[in-house]
Amino acid sequence: TGYVTYDPGFMNTASTKSAITYIDGEAGILRYRGYPIEQLAQKSTFIEVSYLLIYGELPTPAQLDDFTNRIRRHTLLHEDLKRFFDGFPRNAHPMPVLSSAVNALSAYYQDSLDPRDPEQVELSTIRLLAKLPTIAAYSYKKSVGQPFLYPDNSLSLVENFLRMTFGFPAEPYEVDPEIAAALDMLLILHADHEQNCSTSTVRLVGSSDANLFTSVSGGINALWGPLHGGANQAVLEMLDEIKANGGDVKEFIRKVKNKEDGVKLMGFGHRVYRNFDPRAKLVKQCADTILGKIGGDDQLLDIAKQLEEAALNDEYFIERRLYPNVDFYTGVIYRAMGFPTRMFTVLFAMGRLPGWIAHWRELHSEPLKIGRPRQIYTGYTERDFIALDNR
Ligand code: CMC
Numbered sequence: 001t002g003y004v005t006y007d008p009g010f011m012n013t014a015s016t017k018s019a020i021t022y023i024d025g026e027a028g029i030l031r032y033r034g035y036p037i038e039q040l041a042q043k044s045t046f047i048e049v050s051y052l053l054i055y056g057e058l059p060t061p062a063q064l065d066d067f068t069n070r071i072r073r074h075t076l077l078h079e080d081l082k083r084f085f086d087g088f089p090r091n092a093h094p095m096p097v098l099s100s101a102v103n104a105l106s107a108y109y110q111d112s113l114d115p116r117d118p119e120q121v122e123l124s125t126i127r128l129l130a131k132l133p134t135i136a137a138y139s140y141k142k143s144v145g146q147p148f149l150y151p152d153n154s155l156s157l158v159e160n161f162l163r164m165t166f167g168f169p170a171e172p173y174e175v176d177p178e179i180a181a182a183l184d185m186l187l188i189l190h191a192d193h194e195q196n197c198s199t200s201t202v203r204l205v206g207s208s209d210a211n212l213f214t215s216v217s218g219g220i221n222a223l224w225g226p227l228h229g230g231a232n233q234a235v236l237e238m239l240d241e242i243k244a245n246g247g248d249v250k251e252f253i254r255k256v257k258n259k260e261d262g263v264k265l266m267g268f269g270h271r272v273y274r275n276f277d278p279r280a281k282l283v284k285q286c287a288d289t290i291l292g293k294i295g296g297d298d299q300l301l302d303i304a305k306q307l308e309e310a311a312l313n314d315e316y317f318i319e320r321r322l323y324p325n326v327d328f329y330t331g332v333i334y335r336a337m338g339f340p341t342r343m344f345t346v347l348f349a350m351g352r353l354p355g356w357i358a359h360w361r362e363l364h365s366e367p368l369k370i371g372r373p374r375q376i377y378t379g380y381t382e383r384d385f386i387a388l389d390n391r
Contacts, residue, residue: 190351
């Protein structure tokens with residue numbers, strides 16, 4: 001206790017022990033509960049991965065059935081909470097709408113707030129998993145001024161989300177199975193990433209014994225920043241800009257290298273990966289397949305590929321060991337699916353939710369210790385107060 005270690009940005013400080021996700025940044029390895037991300041992406045489903053992250057094991061068929069059905073029963077939002085969306089301006093970014101509505105769940109579902117009651121924790125877990133896609137879809141509907149749709153619980157979680165997002169009340173909506181499968185896979189890739197900024201936020205808020213809804217709302221806010229989840233929106237804006245300026249990739253890379261106007265190659269670099277982000281490889285494959293199947297802006301994908309190629313062969317990026325991260329190709333896919341750029345980070349939040357929940361529950365499975373970092377004080381030593389007239 002006599003010594004305080006100074007480690008800005010937690011470069012070398014472990015804030016916790018955890019048994020959920022393993023990353024080897026040098027080797028480009030990512031595993032959830034021991035299962036390689038490549039296997040989960042190819043063979044599992046988002047709902048199954050959510051179960052795995054939260055409860056620690058893959059579900060049996062009966063457990064998966066029960067889990068899915070419990071989630072189905074909680075997809076509706078309280079009617080009063082639906083009106084909450086009316087208070088936001090139509091041009092609001094959907095991320096603050098999402099985090100506010102998630103925080104408001106603490107006001108509407110007061111029977112599941114006690115972090116020390118396992119039944120209440122379970123209920124808030126299911127409520128969050130069920131209601132987040134509904135809230136996410138409503139944040140979109142609000143931004144385009146279209147009517148909200150009630151969930152259709154005959155559909156899967158992802159299908160239901162797509163229908164509530166792109167469907168209309170009086171019209172049948174055919175979910176495109178290719179889009180649903182690709183989105184499901186992308187949600188798996190985003191489902192957890194150990195002590196990233198938003199997950200650490202969820203843990204820190206949770207460490208004060210705050211309830212699950214409000215802790216996750218904090219995580220959503222942390223995710224919004226362009227250095228974290230907001231990067232997927234920033235990547236597409238960057239690609240759009242390069243395209244609008246005639247597609248000069250070399251000129252853009254030159255600007256990045258000279259750090260002109262603080263320009264970064266968004267979607268590149270990672271605190272932990274100093275090698276290929278294994279998720280980026282899977283996303284790139286998905287971009288090729290999905291754009292091949294459903295069409296999309298091939299020119300944007302092309303610019304992204306040229307940027308990647310240029311960066312991977314450039315000394316600036318090689319020296320700093322900067323590789324494409326999970327966000328580099330996702331935006332091209334989301335756009336092809338029909339999502340506006342502003343919804344991209346919301347999709348990240350939907351994917352990251354089971355990870356946040358798993359970490360919050362892991363935190364509470366051990367004796368709770370409030371997160372309270374120390375500091376190195378750099379201000380004045382003692383000085384005497386000066387009366388207002390004398391200043
Ligand atoms: N473009 C250009 N230069 C970069 C980039 C980039 N994308 N990323 C890092 N660098 C440079 C940085 O300027 C620094 O150079 P120098 O030594 O000359 O000052 C060096 O590489 C080390 O970077 P850092 O910022 O100290 O590394 P960090 O671990 O603190 O930051 C990062 C990691 C992800 C915030 C950063 O790489 C970045 O800003 N990337 C762009 C934003 C992005 O894509 N974020 C998504 C991350 S993955 C998904 C998620 O977590 O949400």
